[in-house]
Amino acid sequence: MTPQPGSAGDVLTLISAGSATTRSDLARLTGLARSTISQRVDALIERGLVEETESGESTGGRPPRQLRLHTEDHAFAGVDLGATHCRVALMDISGNVLAECEDGLLIGEGPEQVLAHVSQRLDHLLDQVGRPRVALRAVGIGVPGPVEFATGRPNNPPIMPGWNDYPIPEYFGGGVEVLVDNDVNVMALGEHRNAFPGTSHLLFVKVGTGIGCGIMAEGKLHRGAQGSAGDIGHIRVSGHEDAGCRCGNSACLEAVAGGAAIARRLTELGLAAESGADVVALVQSGNTQALRLVREAGRLIGEVLASLVNFFNPEVIVIGGALSRVHEHLLAGIRETVYRRSLPLATHHLSITRSRTGINAAALGAGILAIEHYLSPDNINRIVNA
Numbered sequence: 001m002t003p004q005p006g007s008a009g010d011v012l013t014l015i016s017a018g019s020a021t022t023r024s025d026l027a028r029l030t031g032l033a034r035s036t037i038s039q040r041v042d043a044l045i046e047r048g049l050v051e052e053t054e055s056g057e058s059t060g061g062r063p064p065r066q067l068r069l070h071t072e073d074h075a076f077a078g079v080d081l082g083a084t085h086c087r088v089a090l091m092d093i094s095g096n097v098l099a100e101c102e103d104g105l106l107i108g109e110g111p112e113q114v115l116a117h118v119s120q121r122l123d124h125l126l127d128q129v130g131r132p133r134v135a136l137r138a139v140g141i142g143v144p145g146p147v148e149f150a151t152g153r154p155n156n157p158p159i160m161p162g163w164n165d166y167p168i169p170e171y172f173g174g175g176v177e178v179l180v181d182n183d184v185n186v187m188a189l190g191e192h193r194n195a196f197p198g199t200s201h202l203l204f205v206k207v208g209t210g211i212g213c214g215i216m217a218e219g220k221l222h223r224g225a226q227g228s229a230g231d232i233g234h235i236r237v238s239g240h241e242d243a244g245c246r247c248g249n250s251a252c253l254e255a256v257a258g259g260a261a262i263a264r265r266l267t268e269l270g271l272a273a274e275s276g277a278d279v280v281a282l283v284q285s286g287n288t289q290a291l292r293l294v295r296e297a298g299r300l301i302g303e304v305l306a307s308l309v310n311f312f313n314p315e316v317i318v319i320g321g322a323l324s325r326v327h328e329h330l331l332a333g334i335r336e337t338v339y340r341r342s343l344p345l346a347t348h349h350l351s352i353t354r355s356r357t358g359i360n361a362a363a364l365g366a367g368i369l370a371i372e373h374y375l376s377p378d379n380i381n382r383i384v385n386a
């Protein structure tokens with residue numbers, strides 16, 4: 001359903017974006033009659049979505065009443081599920097974090113156990129800020145595997161045993177809307193909205209155990225036809241035909257430059273390393289072999305990104321994930337290759353930088369996913385017309 005211009009949903013969008021702060025602003029921006037604007041605003045106030053205050057600056061006569069989002073009474077949550085952790089951020093409708101928590105949790109324990117834990121954390125955080133469970137309007141969840149976004153079902157996720165095709169939203173019942181997406185997508189959204197809101201085209205590259213990429217095009221997440229856009233970890237890199245990948249192919253980017261691959265090569269050199277975190281620890285302790293391998297991984301990632309830059313022409317490439325903690329070495333390798341191999345027009349204004357949102361990117365992005373869905377004109381019109 002496409003909303004009619006000037007619907008309650010459109011009016012709310014203008015208020016939440018800060019484009020309109022008074023009823024006169026709304027009349028001017030939508031071209032609707034004052035009486036129609038009043039109907040829309042009154043309906044939004046009645047549903048507890050908007051509030052009107054008297055605190056406007058006086059322009060000589062009676063000060064105009066100011067419209068803004070009503071931030072009490074409802075709550076939203078962003079959940080970041082990793083292979084071994086769970087982060088939950090409780091947010092208000094404007095995206096401000098009200099409370100958050102983080103703890104260890106093994107995704108491999110399966111959906112029922114993990115989602116029971118998430119549900120209990122949500123209750124705990126709601127309790128902490130004094131809002132009842134019914135105040136929770138929408139929850140966004142980022143998971144470490146491919147997801148069919150429309151249904152919220154993971155699709156053959158390699159590190160999530162027991163989750164294939166599990167209907168995650170249904171676990172939470174009908175009272176709250178649940179949106180599930182790949183962790184890299186929610187990280188891209190969180191990074192974009194928090195650190196690069198004015199950027200139209202951004203790539204968020206997560207370099208952890210594996211490698212993935214979230215794509216922001218025209219300021220929106222680009223998921224592709226089936227939701228698998230950005231799976232750059234399985235793009236082939238030249239000269240590494242002997243490196244087998246968990247996907248069944250060989251010479252995949254992830255199989256030669258991911259945290260697990262670097263750890264394996266360090267082990268072959270006689271160093272104790274099992275994961276991306278061990279690689280980071282070795283680099284931070286000044287181990288020259290680890291440093292060299294991270295830089296080389298950066299060059300290989302840069303080789304793939306150089307093609308993506310030519311193809312997609314992003315303004316910003318953000319490097320996140322566990323290995324970005326040793327970003328100076330990783331970025332050096334990436335920059336070296338991208339600027340050498342991409343077309344000059346594509347790199348002229350390109351900036352390649354580490355994540356500014358850091359470990360919070362996924363939880364914040366998942367929360368923003370939930371809030372933006374809730375505030376979308378279609379959803380608001382549905383609520384107002386219900």
Ligand SMILES: [Zn+2]
Nearest residue numbers: 234245247252
């Ligand atoms: Zn592969």
